[in-house]
Amino acid sequence: MSTSSVAGAVVAGQKRPLGPAVAAALRERFGDRYVTSEAVRQHHGRDESAYDITPPDAVVFALTTEDVAFTLALANQHGVPVIAYGAGSSLEGHLLAVQGGICLDLSRMNNILEVDAAEGIAVVEAGVTRKQLNEHIRQEGVFFSVDPGADATIGGMIATRASGTNAVRYGTMRENVLSLTAVTASGEIIHTGTRARKSSAGYDLTHLLVGSEGTLAIVTQAVVKLRPVPEASSVAVGHFPDVDAAVRTASEIIQYGLPIARCELLDEMTVMAVNRYSKLTLLERPMLLMEFHGSETSVAEQTAVAEEIAKQNGGEEFRWTKLPEERTKLWSARHNAYFATLQLRPGCRVFSTDACVPISKLAQCIAETRADLSANGILATVLGHVGDGNFHVSMVLDPTDQKEWETCERFNDRLVHRAIAMGGTCTGEHGVGLHKKRFLEAEHGKQAVDVMRALKRTMDPNNILNPGKIFD
Amino acid sequence: MSTSSVAGAVVAGQKRPLGPAVAAALRERFGDRYVTSEAVRQHHGRDESAYDITPPDAVVFALTTEDVAFTLALANQHGVPVIAYGAGSSLEGHLLAVQGGICLDLSRMNNILEVDAAEGIAVVEAGVTRKQLNEHIRQEGVFFSVDPGADATIGGMIATRASGTNAVRYGTMRENVLSLTAVTASGEIIHTGTRARKSSAGYDLTHLLVGSEGTLAIVTQAVVKLRPVPEASSVAVGHFPDVDAAVRTASEIIQYGLPIARCELLDEMTVMAVNRYSKLTLLERPMLLMEFHGSETSVAEQTAVAEEIAKQNGGEEFRWTKLPEERTKLWSARHNAYFATLQLRPGCRVFSTDACVPISKLAQCIAETRADLSANGILATVLGHVGDGNFHVSMVLDPTDQKEWETCERFNDRLVHRAIAMGGTCTGEHGVGLHKKRFLEAEHGKQAVDVMRALKRTMDPNNILNPGKIFD
Numbered sequence: 001m002s003t004s005s006v007a008g009a010v011v012a013g014q015k016r017p018l019g020p021a022v023a024a025a026l027r028e029r030f031g032d033r034y035v036t037s038e039a040v041r042q043h044h045g046r047d048e049s050a051y052d053i054t055p056p057d058a059v060v061f062a063l064t065t066e067d068v069a070f071t072l073a074l075a076n077q078h079g080v081p082v083i084a085y086g087a088g089s090s091l092e093g094h095l096l097a098v099q100g101g102i103c104l105d106l107s108r109m110n111n112i113l114e115v116d117a118a119e120g121i122a123v124v125e126a127g128v129t130r131k132q133l134n135e136h137i138r139q140e141g142v143f144f145s146v147d148p149g150a151d152a153t154i155g156g157m158i159a160t161r162a163s164g165t166n167a168v169r170y171g172t173m174r175e176n177v178l179s180l181t182a183v184t185a186s187g188e189i190i191h192t193g194t195r196a197r198k199s200s201a202g203y204d205l206t207h208l209l210v211g212s213e214g215t216l217a218i219v220t221q222a223v224v225k226l227r228p229v230p231e232a233s234s235v236a237v238g239h240f241p242d243v244d245a246a247v248r249t250a251s252e253i254i255q256y257g258l259p260i261a262r263c264e265l266l267d268e269m270t271v272m273a274v275n276r277y278s279k280l281t282l283l284e285r286p287m288l289l290m291e292f293h294g295s296e297t298s299v300a301e302q303t304a305v306a307e308e309i310a311k312q313n314g315g316e317e318f319r320w321t322k323l324p325e326e327r328t329k330l331w332s333a334r335h336n337a338y339f340a341t342l343q344l345r346p347g348c349r350v351f352s353t354d355a356c357v358p359i360s361k362l363a364q365c366i367a368e369t370r371a372d373l374s375a376n377g378i379l380a381t382v383l384g385h386v387g388d389g390n391f392h393v394s395m396v397l398d399p400t401d402q403k404e405w406e407t408c409e410r411f412n413d414r415l416v417h418r419a420i421a422m423g424g425t426c427t428g429e430h431g432v433g434l435h436k437k438r439f440l441e442a443e444h445g446k447q448a449v450d451v452m453r454a455l456k457r458t459m460d461p462n463n464i465l466n467p468g469k470i471f472d
Numbered sequence: 473m474s475t476s477s478v479a480g481a482v483v484a485g486q487k488r489p490l491g492p493a494v495a496a497a498l499r500e501r502f503g504d505r506y507v508t509s510e511a512v513r514q515h516h517g518r519d520e521s522a523y524d525i526t527p528p529d530a531v532v533f534a535l536t537t538e539d540v541a542f543t544l545a546l547a548n549q550h551g552v553p554v555i556a557y558g559a560g561s562s563l564e565g566h567l568l569a570v571q572g573g574i575c576l577d578l579s580r581m582n583n584i585l586e587v588d589a590a591e592g593i594a595v596v597e598a599g600v601t602r603k604q605l606n607e608h609i610r611q612e613g614v615f616f617s618v619d620p621g622a623d624a625t626i627g628g629m630i631a632t633r634a635s636g637t638n639a640v641r642y643g644t645m646r647e648n649v650l651s652l653t654a655v656t657a658s659g660e661i662i663h664t665g666t667r668a669r670k671s672s673a674g675y676d677l678t679h680l681l682v683g684s685e686g687t688l689a690i691v692t693q694a695v696v697k698l699r700p701v702p703e704a705s706s707v708a709v710g711h712f713p714d715v716d717a718a719v720r721t722a723s724e725i726i727q728y729g730l731p732i733a734r735c736e737l738l739d740e741m742t743v744m745a746v747n748r749y750s751k752l753t754l755l756e757r758p759m760l761l762m763e764f765h766g767s768e769t770s771v772a773e774q775t776a777v778a779e780e781i782a783k784q785n786g787g788e789e790f791r792w793t794k795l796p797e798e799r800t801k802l803w804s805a806r807h808n809a810y811f812a813t814l815q816l817r818p819g820c821r822v823f824s825t826d827a828c829v830p831i832s833k834l835a836q837c838i839a840e841t842r843a844d845l846s847a848n849g850i851l852a853t854v855l856g857h858v859g860d861g862n863f864h865v866s867m868v869l870d871p872t873d874q875k876e877w878e879t880c881e882r883f884n885d886r887l888v889h890r891a892i893a894m895g896g897t898c899t900g901e902h903g904v905g906l907h908k909k910r911f912l913e914a915e916h917g918k919q920a921v922d923v924m925r926a927l928k929r930t931m932d933p934n935n936i937l938n939p940g941k942i943f944d
């Protein structure tokens with residue numbers, strides 16, 4: 001992360017500095033968990049986006065929900081911004097302190113409070129990471145399914161409504177959070193939802209907070225769903241003459257009702273990059289990487305059906321494996337696609353974008369997007385969770401070249417409007433943050449965005465919760 | 473439905489009559505679709521609850537979203553209540569015009585606007601019923617999964633966050649609505665969500681409206697998910713020595729990861745009632761009625777695993793069938809359980825309640841509930857969607873006997889508090905309406921209910937949208 005890229009400094013409203021009274025109160029309560037050192041502030045003023053670092057005035061390390069409540073009540077009284085921070089892995093500028101204020105680091109709230117494998121739930125603090133949770137429950141016959149790539153915190157994943165490779169079968173964070181403990185702007189502790197799997201009791205505050213990017217309340221605990229580890233798994237790979245054939249295969253697999261657990265597209269350029277980076281010899285054609293979960297019989301049957309559908313669509317070299325080491329090798333190649341892309345042009349940076357369209361429009365959307373990349377001379381890999389209609393374009397660019405940035409930004413604008421015109425969304429899983437604010441009305445219409453703004457004003461009248469994000 | 477039951481007349485705020493200006497404007501726009509006749513008003517002043525009829529001042533039959541927008545803008549200007557009406561099948565007093573005003577009947581907005589079987593979506597107007605939709609798409613290889621028993625409208629099912637027998641596999645309305653067109657209190661038309669399967673673009677207005685019982689906006693159109701018709705289905709029946717063994721079986725099936733499509737418990741009394749009513753000879757013991765969807769092989773395997781789990785829990789006479797006529801017979805027996813219950817005591821009425829708890833608490837909750845029924849001499853059947861932890865108690869009582877009503881109401885209170893104490897909810901699928909308002913704070917806490925009230929005030933400042941429901 002550079003502090004001098006041409007992505008530039010971010011302006012999103014007036015700075016609202018901390019002030020001596022707030023600083024003193026925080027120092028008194030938090031002692032050495034109240035930090036204003038340059039290094040710590042710099043570290044907390046960035047995420048994985050290309051924006052310049054925009055540090056907060058101070059960082060507070062919370063240990064309890066009460067710490068969060070204390071901080072919010074104080075900040076609300078003085079009109080000081082508060083930004084919740086987990087693992088710092090978000091991608092759209094969510095964590096930048098564009099109006100200054102307090103960064104509330106929840107990473108030390110990382111206790112796994114309860115695991116009930118029979119019930120299929122875990123109760124976790126917001127700072128627990130998904131890998132930590134999965135490591136903790138490894139012997140229990142269950143797993144936490146949401147897998148956004150990065151080892152994000154559960155709180156951060158709730159904030160961005162994260163998903164990833166398993167969502168086609170197990171859902172996104174939207175489907176995997178049962179209930180929340182959160183703190184409102186005024187410092188009230190609220191509990192949303194229950195441990196029951198369904199409820200019709202009043203407004204769905206849980207789903208209002210999932211995806212709200214820390215702008216309506218700060219989540220401190222969650223009850224999340226755990227899934228039974230399947231008896232058997234297989235991973236299959238198929239190569240296709242073009243992206244259209246690969247996407248058609250994915251779409252027909254879904255339509256067939258096959259409960260596919262993962263269905264990832266890697267376009268030709270991605271396969272090439274992955275081969276180089278991970279020293280593999282995959283056929284350099286658009287490729288589907290699939291995973292099937294179930295009983296031994298069911299996995300064998302699902303794999304066979306997928307193979308047949310792939311072949312009907314011109315798929316070649318279809319092969320599958322149940323060997324754990326082979327599966328791990330293929331999935332780590334997929335998960336390293338970001339680094340593989342970066343290596344295509346040493347010294348450059350990746351500008352990653354995210355869109356999601358109805359599956360029936362996906363092939364067309366990717367084809368038009370590829371043509372657009374070519375026409376504009378942008379080096380990029382395209383890959384995606386095609387079972388959901390979600391895909392990413394990772395552009396490799398020279399961060400010091402203003403013209404390249406502008407070319408990529410204009411491409412990104414066209415991509416988003418293309419997705420929206422096809423009935424899709426400007427972001428399938430990364431969130432709005434700073435970078436996608438300008439598309440919100442195009443996607444939802446002014447009236448719906450006005451409703452969102454009204455909800456924001458109601459829940460955060462002094463605009464202290466992650467101000468300048470989602471909308472101005 | 474009697475108008476003189478001891479459930480009594482409902483008071484929930486001041487009456488706010490229509491007034492001549494509003495009446496004239498409605499008459500002018502709607503002509504003979506503006507109705508004030510006694511019969512029509514009476515018909516629209518009730519649902520399937522035990523409350524006395526509480527008619528609106530007038531009924532408007534909307535044909536378009538613009539009709540709804542016109543009516544709401546007018547009503548909002550004059551502070552007149554508006555209650556959306558679909559099939560009249562709700563159960564908790566949702567439709568009663570407790571403050572008078574306009575009943576906005578959406579049942580004529582029953583166009584199926586688009587079906588895209590490959591994409592797995594249908595675009596429907598709010599007045600389309602679930603049976604109408606399923607009939608319409610019967611040849612397309614897809615079905616709409618949410619099945620609350622009654623032939624409710626999609627709009628009504630959205631309002632109450634309905635679910636039913638298929639929810640254990642395919643989810644409730646929460647998981648089956650992709651996007652909505654709705655009209656706000658001030659008459660603005662908003663669109664929420666897109667056709668993409670997932671999105672991280674801003675607040676989840678779709679899920680804020682699903683389950684809001686017409687108190688935040690009126691839904692006029694929805695994009696709903698359709699599921700592929702499975703290649704094969706089987707229905708299995710097992711009988712158990714006690715409810716505990718039956719529920720343990722359901723719970724272990726879920727924990728095993730078996731993708732069971734339906735998993736219904738009928739307690740001993742329900743089986744007896746169903747036998748009498750549907751002239752069946754089912755063993756009069758607690759019974760599980762299960763359905764499995766998948767390929768031929770997968771269904772056979774799922775059925776075999778379920779049988780093994782049932783036997784380990786003392787299940788007897790486990791049998792299964794793939795014959796459509798046998799399956800229909802068993803499921804219609806289940807769906808007629810309400811009428812079967814009613815026939816246990818001729819001339820009486822059913823007081824049906826609904827709770828949902830974590831699955832690991834379900835057996836205990838039902839056992840304590842059965843003991844409570846016995847101790848209080850209440851004749852009732854207990855049945856439920858046990859794969860979700862959701863169950864219903866249908867009490868049969870003499871509607872003219874004040875003492876019986878009170879006994880049942882007190883029982884219902886204890887049942888709800890028992891469910892909440894176990895981490896559950898006061899309603900799994902029926903909604904709050906008038907009848908469960910008093911439990912909302914016990915379930916969510918005052919702070920969370922205050923947030924709900926604040927959202928209500930923001931979206932409906934003049935309290936015209938179904939006033940007196942969910943909270944006072």
